[in-house]
Amino acid sequence: MKVDLEKCIGCGYCVRDCPVGAVHLSKKKAVIDETCTQCGACLKVCEQGALSRESRIPEHAVICDACPINCQIRPGMIGACHRYRNVEGELLRVTPLHTWQDVEDVVGPDPAEPIRRPLITAIGSGTTYPDCKPAPYIVRGKQKGVDVVTVVTEAPLSYSGILVKVDTDIPVGEEGADVLLGKRKVGMVTTEQYGSKMLSIGGVNLLTEKDGLAVARTITDIANKKPVKMRVKGGARLELQVGQTPVINGMRPDNMRVGCGSATLGLFAPLLVAAADEVIILDPHITSLMSEHAAGRFVGARPSGIRLRFRMSTPGRYFGDHGSGWGGTSIMNPLEVISGLDQDVARTGMRVLITETTGRNGRLFELDEGGTFQEVPLTGASREALDAISSTCEPSRVSAVYMGGTGGSARAGVTRYPVKLTRAVHSAKASLTVGGAPTYVLPGGGINFMVDVERVKGGFFYWTPTPATICPVEYTMDLRDYQEMGGHLEAMKPFAVKGPRMVVD
Numbered sequence: 336m337k338v339d340l341e342k343c344i345g346c347g348y349c350v351r352d353c354p355v356g357a358v359h360l361s362k363k364k365a366v367i368d369e370t371c372t373q374c375g376a377c378l379k380v381c382e383q384g385a386l387s388r389e390s391r392i393p394e395h396a397v398i399c400d401a402c403p404i405n406c407q408i409r410p411g412m413i414g415a416c417h418r419y420r421n422v423e424g425e426l427l428r429v430t431p432l433h434t435w436q437d438v439e440d441v442v443g444p445d446p447a448e449p450i451r452r453p454l455i456t457a458i459g460s461g462t463t464y465p466d467c468k469p470a471p472y473i474v475r476g477k478q479k480g481v482d483v484v485t486v487v488t489e490a491p492l493s494y495s496g497i498l499v500k501v502d503t504d505i506p507v508g509e510e511g512a513d514v515l516l517g518k519r520k521v522g523m524v525t526t527e528q529y530g531s532k533m534l535s536i537g538g539v540n541l542l543t544e545k546d547g548l549a550v551a552r553t554i555t556d557i558a559n560k561k562p563v564k565m566r567v568k569g570g571a572r573l574e575l576q577v578g579q580t581p582v583i584n585g586m587r588p589d590n591m592r593v594g595c596g597s598a599t600l601g602l603f604a605p606l607l608v609a610a611a612d613e614v615i616i617l618d619p620h621i622t623s624l625m626s627e628h629a630a631g632r633f634v635g636a637r638p639s640g641i642r643l644r645f646r647m648s649t650p651g652r653y654f655g656d657h658g659s660g661w662g663g664t665s666i667m668n669p670l671e672v673i674s675g676l677d678q679d680v681a682r683t684g685m686r687v688l689i690t691e692t693t694g695r696n697g698r699l700f701e702l703d704e705g706g707t708f709q710e711v712p713l714t715g716a717s718r719e720a721l722d723a724i725s726s727t728c729e730p731s732r733v734s735a736v737y738m739g740g741t742g743g744s745a746r747a748g749v750t751r752y753p754v755k756l757t758r759a760v761h762s763a764k765a766s767l768t769v770g771g772a773p774t775y776v777l778p779g780g781g782i783n784f785m786v787d788v789e790r791v792k793g794g795f796f797y798w799t800p801t802p803a804t805i806c807p808v809e810y811t812m813d814l815r816d817y818q819e820m821g822g823h824l825e826a827m828k829p830f831a832v833k834g835p836r837m838v839v840d
């Protein structure tokens with residue numbers, strides 16, 4: 336990297352953001368040393384335009400091709416991600432490859448098999464109140480030759496909510512926008528996952544505000560896999576049901592996308608290079624241009640001279656925009672994405688395929704002698720590439736993860752020393768299940784868990800006007816651990832399944 340000392344004002348932004356500490360300030364001017372990898376991070380943050388790339392690759396530097404940044408790493412130096420080092424002209428991974436044994440201590444134990452499944456679930460168990468009373472069922476039995484105890488309760492949880500994943504590239508609304516049930520706020524739009532929109536419904540703050548009853552009912556309905564109609568303020572109308580295709584503004588998206596535009600190109604480059612001279616895959620996050628993209632170059636795509644109107648991330652990868660056009664961008668007519676054409680590079684007769692990350696829409700254009708793109712029918716090869724993309728996409732559906740923090744009855748109902756239960760859960764000595772389904776317990780203090788509602792028998796989440804949602808919670812553990820944590824042994828009853836009947840007592 337070169338510094339234009341006239342333009343540099345010594346703001347230090349490049350010093351702050353250089354991933355390898357290659358920049359320092361001297362007399363209020365940026366100075367770049369030989370650890371620079373040409374990663375370009377400083378270029379992106381310098382507001383004065385004081386930095387530019389060296390035109391020549393440094394002597395003995397090796398170009399890393401493990402990501403689109405293509406660091407130029409000098410001997411003995413590391414790349415921008417700190418993973419690769421140039422050791423005598425060869426790029427070596429700084430960290431050795433790890434086996435399971437190398438990480439076992441950090442991963443920690445899983446619950447042992449005898450306690451992974453509860454003896455009984457909390458479905459139908461009821462709740463005891465006040466919290467310090469023993470839970471409704473504390474049962475003892477044998478599993479895999481081990482004496483185990485399962486404690487169950489239907490826990491009323493004010494600290495609860497549900498994260499809803501809607502597989503679609505149809506825009507639903509701005510990040511942070513309110514999700515409304517009628518006129519009442521029940522949640523918000525959060526970020527997007529790969530090919531999905533995420534909604535956060537409920538949470539303690541909404542549950543304890545004026546619309547808490549609607550919030551509790553909405554969480555419960557979604558968790559019970561009932562259809563729910565909501566809308567996003569300033570965004571889409573939603574009809575959502577866990578396990579079903581979402582309905583967004585009356586439309587049913589067939590498939591979720593296969594990945595971002597860059598991943599789609601990477602996955603299908605061998606087919607795409609046979610489909611056209613140039614391929615553009617429209618996507619709001621990363622729109623790709625085959626001839627510039629590493630995957631396109633890898634399969635032999637030649638430069639086309641096409642320039643895109645989006646902002647470049649790395650070669651062949653462009654940050655798109657959001658809209659109701661192709662691939663969830665603002666592009667309504669696919670040729671709108673082309674902002675310019677280098678006539679010295681472009682070739683008459685050159686064909687350009689423009690598509691989306693679902694392969695749903697695809698159009699082929701040919702450059703005529705006058706330098707204008709004319710639409711031509713899709714060829715067999717271009718159809719094959721589009722079919723390959725669309726057949727790899729999975730069906731759009733709604734899924735949801737219920738999240739709760741186990742409160743009073745779900746802890747004091749188990750033991751007189753709730754912190755011992757927390758420790759047992761975190762150390763895998765007690766297994767927490769919801770309606771028999773495994774949970775993920777969040778790290779740190781407390782017992783905050785997540786469960787896939789599709790693994791919980793339908794209809795057994797409830798709500799109460801406190802307001803709170805009610806979740807079937809089970810703890811299963813070795814009898815000796817239950818004794819050690821000060822469990823309610825006096826309330827423990829033997830349990831057995833005799834024929835088709837369950838017997839407690």
Ligand code: SF4
Pocket residue numbers: 336352353354355356357358367370371372373374375376377378415
């Ligand atoms: S190009 Fe990258 S490594 Fe070099 S100075 Fe800029 S930020 Fe640092």
Ligand code: SF4
Pocket residue numbers: 374399400401402403404405406413414415416417418419
């Ligand atoms: S993988 Fe790391 S070292 Fe290689 S180009 Fe990317 S940032 Fe640089």
